[in-house]
Each structure stands twice: as structure tokens, then as C-alpha cells.
Amino acid sequence: MARPWWRRRPARSLWRRAREVADGVSLPEPFDAEDFVAGLAAERGRPIELMPVSAPEGAPCGLLMSTERADYILYPTNTTALHRRHILLHEVGHLLCGHVGADAGADGVAIDAAAGRQLMPNLSPELVRRVLGRTTYSEVEEREAELVASLLAQRVVRPAEPREPAPDVPDGVRRFDSLFGRRTP
Numbered sequence: 339m340a341r342p343w344w345r346r347r348p349a350r351s352l353w354r355r356a357r358e359v360a361d362g363v364s365l366p367e368p369f370d371a372e373d374f375v376a377g378l379a380a381e382r383g384r385p386i387e388l389m390p391v392s393a394p395e396g397a398p399c400g401l402l403m404s405t406e407r408a409d410y411i412l413y414p415t416n417t418t419a420l421h422r423r424h425i426l427l428h429e430v431g432h433l434l435c436g437h438v439g440a441d442a443g444a445d446g447v448a449i450d451a452a453a454g455r456q457l458m459p460n461l462s463p464e465l466v467r468r469v470l471g472r473t474t475y476s477e478v479e480e481r482e483a484e485l486v487a488s489l490l491a492q493r494v495v496r497p498a499e500p501r502e503p504a505p506d507v508p509d510g511v512r513r514f515d516s517l518f519g520r521r522t523p
Contacts, residue, residue: 356485369494400425431486
């Protein structure tokens with residue numbers, strides 16, 4: 339019988355790398371996306387611009403575009419705040435992991451010129467075409483960015499220092515919390 343994907347050696351190294359990347363990131367408390375991105379940009383010495391877009395049906399949820407001048411993270415306005423935050427953290431995961439994308443082929447991002455204009459009306463069509471041609475990532479890179487995003491999101495919603503649960507918290511809830519890394523007495 340084959341082992342589950344998370345027990346295979348490559349998956350363990352992917353988890354290890356994602357955890358190292360996520361653990362090296364400073365998050366503002368309370369979390370604020372603009373403060374987080376500004377701090378990350380200052381740390382990297384390279385501008386990161388957040389670009390809210392109204393994503394058309396079938397468009398990618400989020401998009402990271404890197405140019406000579408800056409990195410752009412496009413995120414949809416027509417979704418929940420929780421989903422927008424996860425999209426932002428996923429795209430930041432690509433940046434933190436050093437993913438540069440590959441030339442889009444048959445399996446690449448397929449955004450036509452009209453969708454590109456709708457998503458990014460302030461960028462030249464030539465720039466959009468050139469950058470979108472290299473915004474596909476391998477399956478491993480996508481999984482790594484997703485793991486980094488999930489690890490960061492976990493820290494965003496849970497304080498660094500575990501709090502004592504209320505005395506009347508049932509044992510079942512304490513055990514459930516312990517599954518997700520929160521130690522309770």
C-alpha cells in the first residue's frame with residue numbers, strides 16, 4: 339500500500355522548507371495586510387504594490403507579477419476578507435520562496451487581452467502580456483506557496499503566546515486545540 343503524500347520524503351522536505359520560510363517572517367500584531375507588505379518590501383529592498391481588482395469569472399484568484407520596477411500582487415475585491423488575506427499570503431509565499439515562474443505553455447495561465455485589461459487597467463497591455471507569460475508555477479511551487487500561506491495564516495489568527503483556556507473549557511475542546519499546535523494544560 340502506498341504511503342499518503344504527506345509521509346513521502348519529498349513532501350516532508352517541502353513541509354520543512356515551508357515552515358522555515360514562514361518562521362522567518364515577521365507579522366504585525368494585530369495583522370494588517372498593508373503594514374505587512376510594507377515591512378516585507380522594506381526588508382527586501384524592493385517595492386510591492388497591492389492591486390485590488392474585480393476578477394472576472396474564471397480568472398485566477400490572485401496573481402503575482404514581477405517587473406524590473408516592483409512586484410505586484412493582484413487580489414480580488416469580490417470575495418470575502420478571509421479569502422483575500424489567504425490569497426495575499428499565498429502570493430507572498432511565492433515571493434518568499436523565490437519562485438520566479440516559468441513560461442506559460444498549454445497548462446499555463448490563460449488570460450486573454452480583454453481580461454488582462456479588466457484586471458490591470460493601469461498597466462500597459464504589452465507589460466501585462468509579457469509578465470503573464472511567466473506567471474505559472476510548478477505543482478511543487480504551488481504547494482509550497484500554499485503551505486507558507488497556511489502557516490502564516492495560522493499565526494495571524496492565533497497569538498504567538500498560547501493563552502490559558504477558560505476553566506470551563508471541556509476536555510474535548512482542549513484535545514482539539516492540541517491537534518493544531520496549541521498546548522493547553
